Amino acid sequence: SVFYGAAGTSTGASDDEFNRVSFLSHFEGANNGVNNAFDDGSASNHTITANGNVTQGSFNPYGTNWAVDFSRDTNPRLSSPASSDFTLGTGDFTIEFFVFFYTIAGVQKAIKQDIASGQTGFTVSTGDGTGKFTFGGVLSETTSDAVANKWYHIAITRNSGVFRIFRNGVQTDTDTSSVNFGSAAKLVYGGSDELPIKGLMSNLRLVQGTSLYDSNFTTPTSPLT
Numbered sequence: 001s002v003f004y005g006a007a008g009t010s011t012g013a014s015d016d017e018f019n020r021v022s023f024l025s026h027f028e029g030a031n032n033g034v035n036n037a038f039d040d041g042s043a044s045n046h047t048i049t050a051n052g053n054v055t056q057g058s059f060n061p062y063g064t065n066w067a068v069d070f071s072r073d074t075n076p077r078l079s080s081p082a083s084s085d086f087t088l089g090t091g092d093f094t095i096e097f098f099v100f101f102y103t104i105a106g107v108q109k110a111i112k113q114d115i116a117s118g119q120t121g122f123t124v125s126t127g128d129g130t131g132k133f134t135f136g137g138v139l140s141e142t143t144s145d146a147v148a149n150k151w152y153h154i155a156i157t158r159n160s161g162v163f164r165i166f167r168n169g170v171q172t173d174t175d176t177s178s179v180n181f182g183s184a185a186k187l188v189y190g191g192s193d194e195l196p197i198k199g200l201m202s203n204l205r206l207v208q209g210t211s212l213y214d215s216n217f218t219t220p221t222s223p224l225t
Contacts, residue, residue, distance in 0.1 A: 022085035023206035052076035067202040070190035077191030086185035096155040101199040112192035119182030141172040159211035
C-alpha cells in the first residue's frame with residue numbers, strides 16, 4: 001500500500017497500476033464541493049477521520065484541485081482505520097504527495113504508519129529545521145534547501161530493496177534496506193502525533209507492489225482522474 005499525490009503523467013482508465021492503489025485522496029472534498037469531507041477515491045474506499053479543525057481550501061499546486069490546511073489546530077490530522085491494505089512488508093511500493101510548508105522549523109511529520117508494538121512503521125517528515133525530507137530511518141535527503149511557502153512534490157519508492165526519494169522529480173537520496181514494514185497499519189497524515197505539519201497537503205496516493213519512479217521524472221501537472 002502506498003500514498004500517491006499524483007501520477008507522473010495524467011492517468012485514468014489507462015493507468016494499469018490503478019488496481020494496486022489502496023488509498024487515494026485528491027482533497028477536493030465530496031461531490032458538492034464542501035470543505036469538511038475527505039474522500040478515499042480508491043476501490044478500498046477507506047473511511048477518513050478528521051481530528052481538529054482540518055479544512056480544505058482552493059490554494060493548490062495546480063489546476064482546480066484543493067489542498068488540506070493542517071495549521072489550524074495544535075494537532076490537526078486525518079487518519080484511516082487500521083487495515084492490511086497499508087502493509088508494505090518487504091515489497092515494492094510508491095508514496096507521493098504535494099506539500100506546502102508555512103515554516104520549515106522543527107520536525108514535521110507529513111505521513112505516519114501507525115503499527116502494533118514490536119513492528120516497524122514508516123514516517124515521512126522534514127528534518128529538524130534542516131530543510132530536508134526523510135523517510136523513516138532509511139532515507140535522508142543529501143540536499144537541505146527546502147524553503148517555506150513553496151509547493152514540493154515528494155515521491156518515495158522501493159524497487160527490489162532499493163529505496164529512492166525524489167523532490168520535484170529529482171532523486172535526492174537512495175539506500176538499500178530489507179526492512180519489513182508492519183501489518184494491519186493505520187495511516188495518519190498531516191498531523192501525526194505531536195509533530196503536525198505547519199502547512200498544506202494535496203493529492204496523496206498509496207500504491208502497493210510497484211515502484212513507479214526509478215529515475216528522475218517530470219513533476220505531475222494534473223491530478224489523478
